[in-house]
Amino acid sequence: MVDMTTLANSCDTRPDDPARAELADADDAAARIARECLKDGSVGRVGLEVEAHCYDLTDATRRPSWDELTEVIARVPPLPSGSAITVEPGGAVELSGLPADSVLAAIEGMQADRAVLAEAFARQGLGLVLLGADPLRPPQRVNPGDRYRAMEQFFTASGTTEAGAAMMTSTASVQLNLDAGPRDGWARRVRLAHALGPTMIAISANSPLLGAEFSGWRSTRQRVWSQLDSARCGPVLGSSGDDPAEDWVRYALKAPVMLVQGPETVPMTEVVPFADWADGRVLLGGRRPTGADLDYHLTTLFPPVRPRGFLEIRYLDSTPDDVWPAVVFTLAALLDDAGAADVAAEATEPVATAWDRAARVGLADPALQASALRCVRTAAELAPRELQEAMQRLSTQVERGRSAADDFADLVAAAGVRAAVTRVAGGA
Numbered sequence: 001m002v003d004m005t006t007l008a009n010s011c012d013t014r015p016d017d018p019a020r021a022e023l024a025d026a027d028d029a030a031a032r033i034a035r036e037c038l039k040d041g042s043v044g045r046v047g048l049e050v051e052a053h054c055y056d057l058t059d060a061t062r063r064p065s066w067d068e069l070t071e072v073i074a075r076v077p078p079l080p081s082g083s084a085i086t087v088e089p090g091g092a093v094e095l096s097g098l099p100a101d102s103v104l105a106a107i108e109g110m111q112a113d114r115a116v117l118a119e120a121f122a123r124q125g126l127g128l129v130l131l132g133a134d135p136l137r138p139p140q141r142v143n144p145g146d147r148y149r150a151m152e153q154f155f156t157a158s159g160t161t162e163a164g165a166a167m168m169t170s171t172a173s174v175q176l177n178l179d180a181g182p183r184d185g186w187a188r189r190v191r192l193a194h195a196l197g198p199t200m201i202a203i204s205a206n207s208p209l210l211g212a213e214f215s216g217w218r219s220t221r222q223r224v225w226s227q228l229d230s231a232r233c234g235p236v237l238g239s240s241g242d243d244p245a246e247d248w249v250r251y252a253l254k255a256p257v258m259l260v261q262g263p264e265t266v267p268m269t270e271v272v273p274f275a276d277w278a279d280g281r282v283l284l285g286g287r288r289p290t291g292a293d294l295d296y297h298l299t300t301l302f303p304p305v306r307p308r309g310f311l312e313i314r315y316l317d318s319t320p321d322d323v324w325p326a327v328v329f330t331l332a333a334l335l336d337d338a339g340a341a342d343v344a345a346e347a348t349e350p351v352a353t354a355w356d357r358a359a360r361v362g363l364a365d366p367a368l369q370a371s372a373l374r375c376v377r378t379a380a381e382l383a384p385r386e387l388q389e390a391m392q393r394l395s396t397q398v399e400r401g402r403s404a405a406d407d408f409a410d411l412v413a414a415a416g417v418r419a420a421v422t423r424v425a426g427g428a
Contacts, residue, residue, distance in 0.1 A: 019291040026275040029294050030249045037248045037307040038180040043336045046106040047177035047310070048097045048328065050114065051088060051318050052128035054121065055425040060418055063091055064126060066142045076120040081109030085117065089141045089148040090169025093117070093128055099177070103332040104384050107325045114321070118427075127425025130324065131408065132172060132207030132221035132317030136421050139165035146265045154258050154267035163227035170210060171221040172318040176331055178311045190244035192341055193305045194237045195348040196334060197315045198358035199371045203394070204327045205362040206317040206404035212417050218362035218405040221317050225302070226356060231255050235355075236303045248307050253278070258300040260284045261293065304355075311335075319404045326394035329387050330379040340378050347374040363401045372398045 023029050054069065056062045066087070073085050073093075083095040095113055100106035118128050139162075141148055148168060155164025181189050205218035217223045225233050236251045237244070253275040260266045262285055274297050276282045277289050289297070298308075304315040319327060334344040351358070351367050363369045376398050380391040397403065411420040 019295065022288040022290050023278050023294065025280070026253055026278040029274065029278045029289070030253060032291065032294060033249045033252050033298070034245045036309060037245050038183075038186055039309045040183040041179055041181065043179045043181045045099045045101060045179050045310075046103045046332055047099045048106045048110045049094060049173075049175035049177070050110060050130070050324065051092045051094045051172035051174070052130050053090075053092050053134050053172055053318075055127050055129055055421060057122075057125050057127050057422065057425055060136055060421040060425060063137055063140055063142060066091070066144055069093070069142070072121055072124045072126065075124075076117060079113040079116050081113045083110065083113040087143055088169070088172070089143045089145075089151075090134070090139065091142045092172050093121075103329055103336075104386060107328060107387070111321070111325070122427075127427070129421065129425050130172070130174075130206070130318045130320050131424075132205070132219055132319070132405075133166075133210050133224065134170040134172075135207070135209035135408070135412070136212050136417055137170075138211055139169040141165075141169055147259065150259050150265040150267040154269075157267065157269040158229065160228055163224055166210065166224045167228060171207070171224055173221065173314060174204070174316045174318055174324050174328065176313040176316065176328055177308075178313065178332060178335055180307070180310055186244050187242050188341075188345075189335065190247075190305065190307070190311070191237065192345055192348075193311055193313060193335060194235055195352035196331065196344060196375070197235070197304050198351050198354040199348050199368060199375055200327070200331055201315055201317070201355065201358040202362040202365070202368045203330070203372050203376065203398060203403060204316040204319050204323075205359065206319045206323075206408065208405040208409045209412065209417060214409070214412075217360045218364075218403060219317050219359040222315065222355070222359035225304075226359070228302075229256070232258070232300070233302045236305060236307070244307065251303070252298060252301060255297070255301055257284065257297060259296070261296055317404075322390065322393065323397075323404050325387060326376075326390040329383060329391065330376055330394070333379040333382045334375055337382055340382060343378045344375055347371045347378075362403050362405065363398060369398065369401050 054064050069087050083097045086094045097110050100109055121128055155161055201219055201222055207220040210220045232255050236247050254273050256271045257268050257274055272282050277284055280288055306312040334340050348371050351371050358368055376395050380395055383391045
């Protein structure tokens with residue numbers, strides 16, 4: 001989700017700002033999207049974002065309020081690696097790390113910042129839990145941001161009230177941001193980022209419950225996202241994948257407008273592709289869109305791999321602290337190391353489109369487990385000394401056909417969901 005402060009600042013432009021000028025037509029919008037979506041360059045820089053559900057350690061069924069969360073965050077000491085702290089619509093707390101020069105540096109920086117954040121929340125009787133979906137509490141928005149209020153209304157109007165509410169307030173992920181790389185490698189790199197999706201979903205699955213009930217899915221987070229509009233949340237990749245910039249342009253222009261900015265953010269109650277607004281076939285707010293409207297529209301698109309100059313990979317469940325560093329390293333290594341990328345492309349080919357199967361049965365599926373084993377073992381060979389223990393744990397887990405979802409499900413079966421959440425929130 002977009003940080004509301006950042007969003008407000010981005011909209012505070014001078015009257016003569018070119019972003020305020022109306023777009024000429026859909027071709028104008030297409031040219032702007034294509035120009036900015038991927039940046040030619042090398043690979044190696046890594047950014048991480050980690051979301052954690054926040055629980056009251058004395059009553060796990062209570063959702064901390066917005067005022068309570070903001071007060072606690074105001075007391076957090078400076079984070080050693082400078083991650084930004086934001087609050088998701090349902091009160092999940094996100095750390096967004098600064099870009100690092102290597103995946104190891106990004107991981108170590110996030111670990112340091114998470115330790116400080118968790119300690120600060122614990123002092124106030126709150127625990128931060130890394131799960132892909134809230135297993136206990138019903139969906140409820142606590143972030144009062146105008147954007148999120150309007151999104152609720154949009155999901156209601158579009159007939160996805162339940163899935164929209166769950167997505168906004170009950171899901172959490174680990175997000176990996178990687179350089180787009182050299183232009184002549186974009187097509188292969190973006191294809192591989194998509195092909196790795198099902199395998200990495202199976203490896204990182206950590207959301208077997210929603211609303212205090214077992215969902216029957218290893219990654220209920222992925223299940224929730226799949227129930228939303230595929231034109232907004234489905235994979236971007238076209239049939240050929242030969243030109244990822246063109247694929248993204250087509251996707252973004254076809255996607256319906258979700259929200260229109262003005263004195264207040266207004267949700268759409270009818271389907272209007274952005275291209276129709278740009279071409280003037282439909283006028284929203286009595287006008288065509290501006291460059292700022294286009295930029296905002298792109299923030300309302302949530303595909304599993306989103307081009308933002310870099311590649312924003314959004315399909316990993318939020319997983320425990322002893323798991324996510326190995327998951328992150330595996331995905332980064334398979335994309336950034338040329339030899340590992342060759343292996344990953346071959347290993348994932350049989351399951352490259354098995355998104356729902358991966359979310360439902362995870363590594364219990366033999367084909368997904370075979371792909372995962374080869375991918376994790378390949379990445380483990382590249383792991384620095386600092387991550388070898390974590391990679392060994394992940395390799396063992398995959399060999400057993402298990403993910404963090406299975407571990408949490410076992411804990412719930414033994415102790416009950418409320419006690420399981422309380423135990424994990426307390427750091428057990």
